[in-house]
Amino acid sequence: MQFSSKEDIDAPIEEVFAAVSDFDGFERSAIRRGIEVRREDEAAAVAPGMAWDAAFDLRGKRRNLRLVLARLAAPEEMQVESESTGLTGVMTVELVALSPQRTRMAIVLNLAPKTLSARLFLQSLKLAKTSLTKRFKLKVAEFAKSIEESKTRTA
Numbered sequence: 001m002q003f004s005s006k007e008d009i010d011a012p013i014e015e016v017f018a019a020v021s022d023f024d025g026f027e028r029s030a031i032r033r034g035i036e037v038r039r040e041d042e043a044a045a046v047a048p049g050m051a052w053d054a055a056f057d058l059r060g061k062r063r064n065l066r067l068v069l070a071r072l073a074a075p076e077e078m079q080v081e082s083e084s085t086g087l088t089g090v091m092t093v094e095l096v097a098l099s100p101q102r103t104r105m106a107i108v109l110n111l112a113p114k115t116l117s118a119r120l121f122l123q124s125l126k127l128a129k130t131s132l133t134k135r136f137k138l139k140v141a142e143f144a145k146s147i148e149e150s151k152t153r154t155a
Contacts, residue, residue, distance in 0.1 A: 086118025
């Protein structure tokens with residue numbers, strides 16, 4: 001199952017890349033939402049191989065998720081791979097400089113089942129694909145807007 005979204009952001013590509021690779025900020029945000037997050041590597045800088053273990057409740061069940069920064073080509077591309085008990089996921093973020101002050105951000109999330117129960121779970125998501133796609137695009141648009149707003153706050 002695939003979700004994708006594109007947003008044009010009024011900010012230089014370097015600022016957008018800094019925002020999408022702000023893993024410390026994402027960790028804090030997840031913790032505020034009640035997700036247990038634990039960094040699994042000791043890297044000081046953002047680099048491929050960074051990894052996190054996360055645990056959260058979904059549909060009344062405790063879920064564990066492993067996230068790994070698989071690819072990083074600053075400031076154009078980043079890929080994060082995830083694995084849970086029944087699902088694997090790959091999220092790719094691509095940035096294209098449209099002008100010195102404008103960047104196009106494309107985010108693609110692919111989910112694939114590893115087990116029969118995960119296949120059934122994804123099948124149920126497919127029934128709600130339209131509403132899930134709308135929510136995904138809305139969250140990407142909100143993130144893009146927050147990048148633009150942080151640019152105006154610092155200017």
